[in-house]
Amino acid sequence: MENASAGATDELDDQDFLRLDRQVCFSLHAAARAFNGVYRTALKDLGLTYPQYLVMLVLWEDGELPVKKIGERLRLDSGTLSPLLKRLEAAGHVERRRSAEDERSVSVRVTAQGAALREKALAVPRTIAAATGLSLDEVRDLRTRLDRLTAALDGEGREASGEGGAGDCVR
Amino acid sequence: MENASAGATDELDDQDFLRLDRQVCFSLHAAARAFNGVYRTALKDLGLTYPQYLVMLVLWEDGELPVKKIGERLRLDSGTLSPLLKRLEAAGHVERRRSAEDERSVSVRVTAQGAALREKALAVPRTIAAATGLSLDEVRDLRTRLDRLTAALDGEGREASGEGGAGDCVR
DNA sequence: GACAACTAAGTTGCGCACAACTGAATGGCG
DNA sequence: CGCCATTCAGTTGTGCGCAACTTAGTTGTC
Known part of the structure; x- marks a missing residue:
């Protein structure tokens, strides 16, 4: 395999791509788990x-x-x-x-x-927000990016299911 | 619900925070799983x-x-x-x-x-990159943001363990 | 040398995620 | 009506993630 796909490579070869992939997919995986961990702590009181x-x-x-x-x-x-x-x-x-x-x-x-539990839950978001160290605008921006990414990944993976109804993904 | 806690709110009350939290944490959770799903498909051949x-x-x-x-x-x-x-x-x-x-x-x-498997794996990153619809720069930017976020969350959750050695989190 | 403190890997138990399947209920169609 | 495809919830089986614990080996101290 010299360079099997001599097609439309941007500038990186397969080796670099594999290396970059390791970094990106690890980062996402780790971020999701780190978030999960912070929520785990914050939610312990609520059970x-x-x-x-x-x-x-x-x-x-x-x-x-x-x-x-x-x-x-x-x-x-x-x-x-x-x-x-x-x-x-x-x-x-x-x-x-x-x-x-x-x-x-x-x-x-x-x-x-369950409704009473909501009162205790009101304190959670602030705890999380503080842990992230992000401003409100940054949080909103992050959410937008993630939703775009999810939409792209979903559209690719399975042929776009009738996601329209929710009104939650765009909002 | 008037506003129960008249504390140091930026501009949003607890209700809004809870709503925003639902959106953000859902987005992250969904993005991580969507990514996982795309990888699952791409990795099926490799077992x-x-x-x-x-x-x-x-x-x-x-x-x-x-x-x-x-x-x-x-x-x-x-x-x-x-x-x-x-x-x-x-x-x-x-x-x-x-x-x-x-x-x-x-x-x-x-x-x-295992080493032979790497040859087949070389094709994976391009598949993923295509699915995300992001440019190389956007991918790098995303990775940087996620790593920052993870670092912040880790530092918050547990008292910063001796993470120094890795050389992978900063790179 | 003996004993305590520590470390590395493994095990157990619980909950989540997802594929594949089961079973009951519904709706369409001749 | 009878039949079949579809839909919804639930079950089963596999693998991941993490807390808590166990087992074995190492190190430090006396």
Whole structure:
């Protein structure tokens, strides 16, 4: 293999690309885990994991949602959500019941205890914001970049599914 | 909800912060998983998972390393690495053997088969780069931002451990 | 030499992520 | 009506990530 693809190389060869890739994918991986760790600490008092917190955030805004909708909002499938919601129910934060109109659907609703938990959760974002050391504008900018990136990656990986409805990815 | 805590708010109240937090932490979480998904697809031919690829990238550069060093490079502990390395060994990509000088240490080395795998891996970064739709400069910029963020989060979470040796976080 | 403090790798247990599958309910179509 | 494709939730199996712990080897001190 001298240079197999003598096509449209910018300026780097495959070796450099591999090296750069190591750096970039490591950075993203590490950043995600570092964030996770900070949330883990901040959420310990609430007895929530990071993904459970994400679910509660969605439910606090909307009050009640079918599992399907939660999955669309958070990009999670039932394989992840079903056991997670079971644990949230076991902890007393949410209730699940099958929908009357459509027996296939399960509606998830925050309990009084779950609503009370929100009061404690109000302190979390400031803790996180402080830990990042970023300004509000920087946070917003970061979010925009990440969403663009996610959209690009999703569009590439699978043929753009009908993501339109959410209204959460653009906002 | 008037405004419960009339503390030192920048301009947003707790409600807004909680809303913004939902968006940011979701974005990061989703971006990391979307990235993971693209790598998963790109790595399917190689028979590697994303974390396994990270380990192989490090080993391809250095040839042979003790488990401890790999962990420092990738920010992973033995609880994650031990079974992962076992699987890489079972697949024939690496060899593990206890160090002669220090019997506590286990040295990991790529096999001939593992080295051959690198040739196939050379195509991966271009695939990923194409999927992101980012230019080289944007990729580098993203990496810088993520590393800064990780450093800030790490420094916050645990009292800055002796991270100095790696030479990978700053580079 | 003996003992305590430390270090490296491995193990266990729990939760998340995802692919693949199951099972029940729904909707369309002849 | 009967049949089939689709949809929704849940289950199973594999692998990662991390906390807590275990085991074995090393080092420092007396």
